[in-house]
Amino acid sequence: MALEVKKAQKGDLDAFVRIMRDLEPRLYSLAKSILRRDEDCADAMQEATLKAYKSLSTLRKPEYFKTWMIRILINECNQLLRNRQRTVVMDELPEAKTSEAYYGSYQKVDLQEAVSRLDESLRIVIHLFYYQDLPIKHISEILGISNGAVRARLHRARGILADQMKNGKEGDLSYEPV
Numbered sequence: 001m002a003l004e005v006k007k008a009q010k011g012d013l014d015a016f017v018r019i020m021r022d023l024e025p026r027l028y029s030l031a032k033s034i035l036r037r038d039e040d041c042a043d044a045m046q047e048a049t050l051k052a053y054k055s056l057s058t059l060r061k062p063e064y065f066k067t068w069m070i071r072i073l074i075n076e077c078n079q080l081l082r083n084r085q086r087t088v089v090m091d092e093l094p095e096a097k098t099s100e101a102y103y104g105s106y107q108k109v110d111l112q113e114a115v116s117r118l119d120e121s122l123r124i125v126i127h128l129f130y131y132q133d134l135p136i137k138h139i140s141e142i143l144g145i146s147n148g149a150v151r152a153r154l155h156r157a158r159g160i161l162a163d164q165m166k167n168g169k170e171g172d173l174s175y176e177p178v
Helices: 002-009 013-035 038-054 062-086 094-104 111-117 120-131 136-143 147-167
Strands: none
Touching: 002 013, 002 062, 013 038, 013 062, 013 120, 038 062, 062 136, 111 120, 111 147, 120 136, 120 147, 136 147
């Protein structure tokens, strides 16, 4: 991949497209775990790709392209979330939420659903570690936290997920950083 990145940095558009096509499924699943809506994921992916292409020449180490791209995508997802908080959604009906809560407790919980219900700080760490196969050191660099904080969040998330799988019902999936 580093060779393709070097080609892209020299202006080879096809090399950049090949890199992005290779990373697209992983990046999309990361965006989906943060944003949860397909439309928002597509917007974040598009913006992140555009920003990466425009600033490709600023990447100093081509071997860190994947980490760099993940960081750009996470920043775009967070920006979309901030913008979403400022927007008041009027088309959601209160009845839809109550019926979901009523029927949701009778459905069996699977691991992916449990992960998606985790607090965002835990969900991102779980996704980067297990779905993106990133080492703890890279995760700490991407999120701007210490290695110990990453380990603590992984431990906390694993405990919550284990309780969820063992009990098979919804519990407290919140997390407050220390």
